Amino acid sequence: MPLGYKGSYQRVRAYLHKKRTSPRPVVARPPSLRTVAGWILRRPETLPEAEQLQLKTVRTHCPEIDALTRHVRAFAVMLTERQGERLPDWLAAVRRDDLRSLHTLAAGIDRDRDAVIAGLTLPWSSGAVEKWIVRTDQASASYRSAMQIVVTLDCVDTEAQADFWLAALSPLDYRRGFHGPPYLSLVGPAPAPTLLLQHVPEPKQGKNRMHLDLDFGTADLVSEVDRLERLGAAKLSEELSEHGFRWIVVADPEGNEFCVFHPPNNINVAR
16 A cells, blocks of 8 residues: 555454444533533532532533632622622632633722622622612512611721721621721621721711710629720710619720610610
């Protein structure tokens, strides 16, 4: 033959016939893109063991899907646990991977980063606005079940005030939440209210029309006030009492009054 093969035609024919008639190895059909997307978007603990193993196999053989899964699940944790402060780190991690579709998403988020952080942190959908609007529609029942009280406090230095109030409220394990000028929120475990610090240019003038009453669960008001004074608070009154209630008026470092109080023993106070 022109290419140098010296065997017979019959030998080539027999070889090809054997190849054509031999049983082919059984190969599992790969999952569809829709199926893989469904696995990624569902909570990992809700996936049956078989689907977890299939997703693990796909992630092992495809680094891009592995990275996508990590980013999607990290974002889901931010969303469900109100961890908006982690968004900058999430965006940086997304940009380190070669995933063009996520890069487009990251660019869109960056254009309105403050509003997105607010939406991932605060108990309502919010932008940088002072008035919060809640629509009572078909989702009103689910909204009421997650309703929280938010207390807004004007201050000149939001960072310094955040440091004070985090220390003052340390028994309740408050943490920084949404931070976008002019707001900085301090979020506590439910059902504790969110404390929203709002920057204003002018110092406090006059008496608060609304104030916080802090019940630390102890009748020793003096010790609690001493602790707050060490943090920068100012004691404004001696111990006062009325109808069994006892309280001491205190001011935070910018002069906002609040009370450290203890209710009478026979009152029904939910804790």
